[in-house]
Each structure stands twice: as structure tokens, then as C-alpha cells.
Amino acid sequence: MARSYQDVLAGARERIPEIQVSELAELLESEDAPLVIDVREQDEWDEGHIPDARHVPRGFLESRIAGIADELDAPIVINCAGGARSLLAGVSLDEMGFRNVKSLAGGFSRWKQDGHDYTVPSTLTPDQRARYSRHVRIPEVGEEGQLKLLDSKVLLIGAGGLGSPSAYYLAAAGVGTIGLVDDDVVDASNLQRQIIHSNDRVGALKAESARQTIEGLNPDVSVKVHPFRVDQTNVLELMNEYDLVVDGADNFPTRYLLNDAALMTRTPLVHASILRFEGHASVFHPYEGPCYRCLFPEPPPPDMAPACGEAGVLGVLCGVMGSIQANEAIKMLLGMGDTLAGRLLIYDALSMSFNELRIRRDPECPACSDGAKLEFRDYEAWCAGERGHAEAPVSA
């Protein structure tokens, strides 16, 4: 004997308790706020939803719930437009073992009718929804995360070995504003690893060449070209415009300058460096974790620190390390996962091994400790080994 829709709904109502709009509104203000899952379709959600609700269309509920609710006894309230689909969704969650599921009586319509606050989300366009669909399908990212990326601003220092892959992936990921600092021009010897440039751009400014590639890849990204070297006169203003900085510089003076400026502006710094077959990566989160000078209080003398131009670098190593930087940047922009803050990742391409070292805030750190007097210095002279002269900081 077939059961009618009304029969199925009545059965669901017996299994899943309902919660009234006024009770939910009160609970959401309290410390025991339940997780609200809105199971309506995309177009319904786009017109408005309960603040802090998570959107999972009914058809994806079972497959996506794992990334959203982890504990079976966590309180969950499901809502739809009128309170029917949410009951049926509740039965599904009940069958999956969730023990504390309620359905919002009257759904979002009654919530809105009764005058409770609701949020009208900024949304992806249909083109963006298609372009970023593989991101949106990841429960930890979703449409909300993608919108965050589109709203983010990342500054890349260097459009070279590390900057090429990191800029490329950040652009593909839809980071809305990418700043590129580089005063160099593309040379034929760059093309073995700097994949954002091409043969026909030899002689062109690297930042400009990278902008062209990015614009060809993703029209959502606004690229700001900064065709100069960062120095004490421009670094603070520049950093203040961005959410985080990806350090792909090729010299110590710039790296130490970036560290100090990141502390001054409290901008997170995603670090990587490369030589031959070896790469280092970390994240320096100002005053929350160690900084570059906690790790390396002083630069090595020039003969201990050959540049890639002298010592060589495996092209694909740049791809690995630059991609790790892009990965860390995206996680930080989305506020998810564990970054490399407090860890130095060492990659050895020859043995194909990844090692991690623990790095801690140095209580004596000359840059970020409590007693440190943080000022710009003459980084060029300092890194060239003119210690006596350069120890005296210079003013900005």
C-alpha cells in the first residue's frame, strides 16, 4: 500500500521534534546556540537566511553533513521555507545517528514574518559558481569561503621562482586582489622555473608579465602592479593595503625588512626560500608565533648564502614551495586548518623527504620580544656583513 506525502510527513513529525521560531531566536542568543542547517535550494537561500545558519541543500545533506556537524549529540535545528522539507531532512539525520535534531516549525517564512533578523548573503554569480564549483563543494570552503577569497587581498613580494606558482594558484583560487612587487624584467634564464612568464615576454617587467597571465586565467582577480623594490619608505603603506604577504624575495635585506614591517603592521607573512634541491617554508604570525628573526637572528655572510643565480635551483622545487605558500595563504584567508606557524618545513627534493623543526618565539628576539626596540635599519649594509656600522638602526 503506497504511503501518501501526508503520511510520510506525519511519520516524520512523530520522529522529529519541532521547535518554534521564538524559542530558536532565544537559543541563538544564548551560550547553547544550536547549529542551524538551512536545507533550502540555492535561490531560496540567496534571498535571505537565518544569521549564522549553514546552507546545505536537501539533496546534499547526507553527503555533506560530515564536514559540518561532527558530534552525534550536538544540537541541530534544521530549517526550510515552511517546515516540511526540514522534517524529512531531520529523519535522514536521525537515521545517520544524530540524536539531537529538531525541525523549525513554519521555517524561514515564519522566522521572517515574526520580524526576526535575517541575512541576505552576498552571492557568487552563476559564472563564479561554475568556476569555483570544486571549492564550493568542499564543506570547509563552501560558497561563504569562496566569497571570502574573492574579498581577500594578498601581496606577493617577487614574481620569480616562488612568486610565479604562488601567484598562479592564488589567482586561480579567486583571491580577489593580488599585488605583485618586482622591479626586475623577465630573462630567458628565468623560464626554467618562473612559469607565470613566457618566451614572448623576455625583457618585459615581471610584475606586468604576471599580470597578463593572471588576467588571462581569471577575470575575477584585480592585479596591482608595483614595479619597484620594497624599501623602508614604501613597505608599510604597501603592507597596510593587504591581508597577508607572501615572501618570495631572493635576498636577505628584503626578507629582514619584510619581517620587521610585518611586525609593525601586524601582517601575517608566509615564508619560503629555496636553493638547489632544498626548500624552507613557514608562517610568521606577528606576536602570536615566532618571527623570522626568532628563527634566524642574524643573516649569514654573503659567502655562506649564495643566491640561486650562483648556486642554482631545481625548477620544479619552486613549484613545490610556491604552492605550499599559496596553500598556507588560502588557509589563513579562510581561517581554517593548522598553518606552519611555529614550524619550519624543510623539503629535500633529492631524498623526497619533508622534515619539520619546531620554532618558538625567542624571548630575546631582537625584533618581536617584549623588550625589543623595533626600528628599520640599513638592511643592505647589515646583510653585507658590515656589522659594526649597521647595528645602529636608521629611521624610516
Add this chain to the structure above:
Amino acid sequence: MSLVRIPPVLRQAVGGEREVEVPGSTVAEVLDNLYDAHPAVKAQLQSEDGELHRFVNVYLNDEDVRMLSWLDTPVSDRDRILILPAMAGG
């Protein structure tokens, strides 16, 4: 014997090896034995008065020896020691 990992810039000084086995029961002893076997390394890690350069980091397993007992940190058989100068390449 502990295993000392040699960074790219020092490999020439140890005959191209990436890792060398070195005896010693403290970090200082291991370094001294490393210098005996490969004298060219010494000048790159130490100043003339025998102090380790500040730009050289030494890790025992995954911990900075500055956070342990510095050069007196005991070293056991099969510990891994890593010499880590900064790299600037990008």
C-alpha cells in the same frame, strides 16, 4: 654515532655528503669531531674565538639546541643533528 645533516652550502666542505655519521656525547663533542673529520667546516660555523656564529642554527632532532642546553645538550646514539643556515633564494 649521531647523524649530522649537512645543508647545501656546507656540502662541498664535507666532500659532497648530505649526511655524515659523527661520534660524540654532547653537541659540542659532535661538532668538534665533525671539525676534525672535515676541517673546512669549522671556519664556516665558528668564529675565531670558538663561538658558534649566530646565523647558524643547530637542531637536535626537531628542537633548537638554544632551547635545550646549548652546546652541552647530551646527544644519544641515533639522534639526528641538523645544521641550518638561512637561505634567501626565491
